[in-house]
Amino acid sequence: MGCGLGKSEPLLKKFHKAISAALLIQRWYRQHVARLEMRRRCTWNIFQSIEYAGEQDQIKLYNYFGFLMDHFTPASSERNLISHIFRKNEICLDTEWERYFCYKSIEVTKSYTGPHLTFPMTFCGVSKLVEAFKHKEQLHARYVLKLLGETWRLLRTFPNISHVIACHTKPITICGDLHGHLEDLLLIFYKNGLPSSDKPYVFNGDFVDRGKNSLEILLTLFGFLLVYPNDVHLNRGNHEDHIVNLRYGFTKEVLGKYRVHGKKILKLLQMIFSWLPLATVIDNKVLIVHGGISDTTDLDKIARVDRQKYASALRPPKMKVHGCMTKMNENREREACGQVEGRRRVCSLTYHSSAPDHRHDLPRRSLNNTPVCSKLDLSVDEKLNSRCRLSGFDQARCEVKKSDSYLESKTTETDLDEWKQIVDMLWSDPMPQNGCIPNEVRGGGCYWGPDVTEEVLRRNNLQLLIRSHECKQDGYEFCHNRRVITIFSASNYYEVGSNRGAFIRMGPDLVPHFIQYQASTTCRELTLRQSVGWTERSALQALREQLFVHRSDLISAFQEFDPNNKGMISVTHWASTTERVLNLGLPWRVLRPQLVSSTQHGMMDYQQWIKELSITEPKLEISDNSILDTMYKNHSNLETIFRIIDTDHSGLISFKEFHQTWELLRSHLKTEISAKAIADLAQSIDFNKDGSIDINEFLEAFRLVDISAHN
Amino acid sequence: MAEVAAAPAEFAPAEIEEFKESFGLFDRVGDSQVGYNQVADIMRALGMNPTNKAVVAILGNPSADDMANKRVNFEAFLPMLKQVDAMPKGTYDDYVEGLRVFDKEGNGTVMGAELRIVLSTLGEKMSEVEIDSLMTGQEDENGSVHYEAFVKHIMSV
Numbered sequence: 039m040g041c042g043l044g045k046s047e048p049l050l051k052k053f054h055k056a057i058s059a060a061l062l063i064q065r066w067y068r069q070h071v072a073r074l075e076m077r078r079r080c081t082w083n084i085f086q087s088i089e090y091a092g093e094q095d096q097i098k099l100y101n102y103f104g105f106l107m108d109h110f111t112p113a114s115s116e117r118n119l120i121s122h123i124f125r126k127n128e129i130c131l132d133t134e135w136e137r138y139f140c141y142k143s144i145e146v147t148k149s150y151t152g153p154h155l156t157f158p159m160t161f162c163g164v165s166k167l168v169e170a171f172k173h174k175e176q177l178h179a180r181y182v183l184k185l186l187g188e189t190w191r192l193l194r195t196f197p198n199i200s201h202v203i204a205c206h207t208k209p210i211t212i213c214g215d216l217h218g219h220l221e222d223l224l225l226i227f228y229k230n231g232l233p234s235s236d237k238p239y240v241f242n243g244d245f246v247d248r249g250k251n252s253l254e255i256l257l258t259l260f261g262f263l264l265v266y267p268n269d270v271h272l273n274r275g276n277h278e279d280h281i282v283n284l285r286y287g288f289t290k291e292v293l294g295k296y297r298v299h300g301k302k303i304l305k306l307l308q309m310i311f312s313w314l315p316l317a318t319v320i321d322n323k324v325l326i327v328h329g330g331i332s333d334t335t336d337l338d339k340i341a342r343v344d345r346q347k348y349a350s351a352l353r354p355p356k357m358k359v360h361g362c363m364t365k366m367n368e369n370r371e372r373e374a375c376g377q378v379e380g381r382r383r384v385c386s387l388t389y390h391s392s393a394p395d396h397r398h399d400l401p402r403r404s405l406n407n408t409p410v411c412s413k414l415d416l417s418v419d420e421k422l423n424s425r426c427r428l429s430g431f432d433q434a435r436c437e438v439k440k441s442d443s444y445l446e447s448k449t450t451e452t453d454l455d456e457w458k459q460i461v462d463m464l465w466s467d468p469m470p471q472n473g474c475i476p477n478e479v480r481g482g483g484c485y486w487g488p489d490v491t492e493e494v495l496r497r498n499n500l501q502l503l504i505r506s507h508e509c510k511q512d513g514y515e516f517c518h519n520r521r522v523i524t525i526f527s528a529s530n531y532y533e534v535g536s537n538r539g540a541f542i543r544m545g546p547d548l549v550p551h552f553i554q555y556q557a558s559t560t561c562r563e564l565t566l567r568q569s570v571g572w573t574e575r576s577a578l579q580a581l582r583e584q585l586f587v588h589r590s591d592l593i594s595a596f597q598e599f600d601p602n603n604k605g606m607i608s609v610t611h612w613a614s615t616t617e618r619v620l621n622l623g624l625p626w627r628v629l630r631p632q633l634v635s636s637t638q639h640g641m642m643d644y645q646q647w648i649k650e651l652s653i654t655e656p657k658l659e660i661s662d663n664s665i666l667d668t669m670y671k672n673h674s675n676l677e678t679i680f681r682i683i684d685t686d687h688s689g690l691i692s693f694k695e696f697h698q699t700w701e702l703l704r705s706h707l708k709t710e711i712s713a714k715a716i717a718d719l720a721q722s723i724d725f726n727k728d729g730s731i732d733i734n735e736f737l738e739a740f741r742l743v744d745i746s747a748h749n
Numbered sequence: 750m751a752e753v754a755a756a757p758a759e760f761a762p763a764e765i766e767e768f769k770e771s772f773g774l775f776d777r778v779g780d781s782q783v784g785y786n787q788v789a790d791i792m793r794a795l796g797m798n799p800t801n802k803a804v805v806a807i808l809g810n811p812s813a814d815d816m817a818n819k820r821v822n823f824e825a826f827l828p829m830l831k832q833v834d835a836m837p838k839g840t841y842d843d844y845v846e847g848l849r850v851f852d853k854e855g856n857g858t859v860m861g862a863e864l865r866i867v868l869s870t871l872g873e874k875m876s877e878v879e880i881d882s883l884m885t886g887q888e889d890e891n892g893s894v895h896y897e898a899f900v901k902h903i904m905s906v
Contacts, residue, residue: 052850059847060872062839065798066903067875067883072793079774470778610763625774627767640763 078570080628082511084577085532087622088584090479092674096285097481099675100352102706120682120702139306141183144299155181157188164261165232171254172224179299182257186306189260192267193313198345199337200271200318202238204546212240212326212542212550214506214514214525215275218249218291221557222529222539223258229553230541233262233270240318242506242525243275243328243464247286249528253295256307274314275328276464276482276507280304281350285678293687301687312346316463319500324548326504330466330522331494332484333474336459343456351461352482467508468517468524488518495521502548513540513554529556533576535569578632584620585633586651587671591619596644605645609637612644665719668709673737679703680733690730693720760831768830771795772823782820785811788829797833801873807832841900848896858895861888 103120146154153170155163155177167177177185204210211230216223233239241259246252263270276282283289283304292307293300317340318326325337465483469475472487491503503522509531515524529539540554585592595618597603599611607615612634613626626633634642635650669676679699684691691699700716720731760768775783775791783791789804805811807829811819821829837843851859851867861884868875868883875883887894887902 055847055850056867057871059850060867061800062844062847063868063883064873064875065800066839066844067879068789068801069793069796069798070903071879072790075790076771076774076794083774471780608763610766613766625770627763627770628774640761 074567074570077574080625081574081577083624084581085536087624088580091622094479094481095675096678097352099678099706100281104353122685139183139187139302141180141187144180144183146178146180150178152176152178155185157184159261159264161234161265164265167261168258171220171258176295177257179296182303183299183306185257185260186303186310188264190306190310190313192264193310196315197341198316198343199341200315202271202318202320204321204544204548206546208236208238209543209545210238210240210320212242212504212525212544214242214527215244216255217244217528217531218246218252218255219528219557220251220254222527223255225555225557226527226541229555233266235266235269238269240271240326241273242326243273244277244506246288247277247283250291252288252291271318272314273318273326273328274311274316274464276351278311278314279350279352280308280311281352284681285674289681308349312349316340316345316460320544321548323500324502324504325500327463328505329464329483329507330468330486330505331490331503332462332466332486333490334458335462335494337498339456340459343460348457348460351464468522491518491521504542509537511537513538514552523550530558533573534558536573582651587667588619589648589651590667592616593648595619605643606641607644609640609642612642665711665715668711672703672707675703677737684733689733691733692730696720696731765827768795769823772826782822785816785819785821788821788826792830792833795830798838799833799836803833803836841904844900845897848900857897858893861892861894864894
């Protein structure tokens with residue numbers, strides 16, 4: 039730029055100015071992107087923490103039931119309320135099953151406008167089915183039962199591990215979690231083609247729950263399975279489990295869509311889920327499982343298990359085993375340690391002081407050998423205690439009983455071992471550090487490290503592990519030196535715009551090729567900044583709800599730092615206290631500007647803040663705030679319990695059952711709510727004044743609905 | 750646009766706690782550290798806007814290998830952050846002045862196309878994708894950018 043010094047000086051100056059200007063803009067831009075990225079990570083952490091906390095919550099509830107089962111006498115009414123979920127399917131003979139699930143008596147009337155299926159299924163038939171679902175039609179119960187029956191018969195002939203050969207002309211397509219997102223499945227079929235003998239597919243579990251078309255996805259996948267049994271491979275996920283379905287929406291979806299035959303459909307699905315294969319192996323080199331592995335994963339053992347024994351992966355087959363996941367109950371009692379090991383979520387550098395030490399105390403396994411009774415009865419209900427004593431199951435006895443059961447035949451140990459293999463396969467997550475520790479965040483399975491990956495792959499002569507189970511922003515992610523791939527196929531999982539979905543195409547070279555997508559046109563048109571903002575708003579709203587339901591606990595905790603009752607607390611104390619109460623492992627100081635409207639000199643008015651959080655108006659006249667809060671906080675638990683109790687799926691429960699539900703929940707949560715308050719509550723929610731409570735109406739009354747103006 | 754370094758100020762304890770939290774958000778490994786190649790971005794996330802060159806200098810001019818593999822903990826990071834904090838960050842006027850350099854007609858606009866070329870060839874070059882993302886919706890029908898509005902927009906994140 040210029041040659042002579044004198045004339046070119048102004049030019050040189052201009053050049054320097056231009057560079058400075060460019061640098062300034064570039065600096066600004068990079069700062070903008072970095073800040074967006076941080077907001078995005080915060081948002082992600084919020085969604086993921088709340089999701090995993092919910093999973094943990096459910097396992098705690100289920101463990102609690104397990105405890106009841108083991109310690110209450112058979113005569114107790116509480117036990118009877120829930121015992122049926124642990125009962126093995128009594129009808130064993132095939133002929134009896136056939137009779138129970140007989141669809142033949144179900145007539146298809148002329149008024150039915152949905153698709154008609156003929157059997158055996160054909161490609162034409164299943165394509166018609168997909169078209170019908172695209173047009174939001176519903177399949178008649180008769181066809182549903184017939185299709186499911188055929189599926190069940192077919193699945194029983196499959197081994198635990200499917201083996202596939204990769205072929206030049208037929209690359210294999212591998213899909214991850216779908217979670218009821220029919221639009222994503224349709225998008226995959228659109229981009230990739232329908233399954234056929236030329237287009238083999240592996241679907242890696244979690245077809246159901248959360249999304250609203252879980253059943254349509256199942257029927258579609260089963261339809262293709264029936265037509266191409268050698269080319270469509272389904273792996274079981276942790277959500278292919280009737281207990282999990284109670285909480286996460288699938289049970290509700292089926293009962294809502296099929297009021298008359300829903301119960302039968304659910305029962306048949308329960309059996310089908312237990313018959314789903316556990317893993318798929320391509321060319322003896324690529325292992326595909328839903329969750330992952332642990333340091334004890336043994337494919338030979340997995341190949342030999344009697345997989346249909348495990349209707350729900352949450353509970354081992356033998357009832358009197360105390361270990362199982364009661365370890366999780368222990369963790370609940372460990373309040374002193376502060377938050378759960380922060381590996382998975384944002385590692386809170388500011389709070390956990392004891393976590394590293396705590397880690398060394400954790401036994402390697404989350405199962406056997408935990409002396410349960412001495413820890414579990416910390417503050418168990420008086421009633422529970424007396425029942426324990428009455429039925430002879432006091433502490434000492436518990437210990438003795440436990441050792442007795444371990445003196446039993448080896449089958450118990452083998453069963454436990456098998457069960458652990460299955461749980462690990464369906465629930466585990468990878469972690470960056472070496473080792474293998476219990477997965478406390480979810481409540482089941484392990485966290486396994488890169489060393490375990492190397493060892494398990496080497497031991498089984500494999501080169502790659504493909505798994506799902508965790509939502510990833512770009513639909514897929516490598517880890518462990520690219521030896522592990524997470525593939526997730528439900529786009530917009532947390533919220534519109536939160537993430538893309540992806541699937542893998544793989545030829546005989548076993549090199550994965552990724553195709554990403556995002557359903558819904560609205561989010562594609564948003565800029566990155568808009569999409570981050572949208573998802574962020576949604577996450578913050580979910581977080582405000584969590585704060586709201588914990589408000590009584592929060593206020594008591596804040597008051598510990600406000601001895602003179604001024605209503606003010608420092609931001610530092612606010613952050614550490616909120617974390618202590620909510621236990622979500624979130625970066626509260628970073629989030630503060632978006633959660634707290636104003637601070638002065640590092641102090642905030644917490645009473646005012648809590649007031650501002652009020653995001654719903656109670657739909658009923660209930661003066662007792664603590665009941666309200668308990669309802670909101672335990673919405674999912676209540677729903678789960680109701681659905682368990684409502685054995686005939688009528689959607690109604692009696693006052694007595696309601697009272698018993700409350701007793702169950704109360705002793706699990708160790709809350710103090712008077713019997714009178716419960717009785718009053720029952721009266722007030724008997725909306726039809728006919729002596730029974732409609733579950734859906736009740737749950738609707740206590741669902742948090744945001745009334746604040748919020749775009 | 751004189752570059753005057755102010756004396757490094759002390760951060761308040763509450764600020765430091767907040768920085769620590771943000772730092773943790775970028776730790777993808779779980780060892781309470783972040784990679785050298787993440788340091789610039791974390792500083793930007795915390796409200797600074799150093800050039801990459803400045804960060805490399807503060808890190809002690811590490812090799813490419815070090816940049817890719819070495820990690821740093823929060824205690825070592827904080828003094829680096831202080832140094833960067835002392836650097837001038839750029840005010841509204843600075844940005845407008847900077848863009849005015851390209852305002853050939855002195856009418857408050859710059860040609861989008863020219864801006865693109867400058868950003869991709871001068872200074873710490875931006876990629877086409879980055880430039881697109883920056884310029885989306887900023888050019889009018891003539892391909893001009895009204896830079897005062899542009900600066901107001903970009904500063905409002």
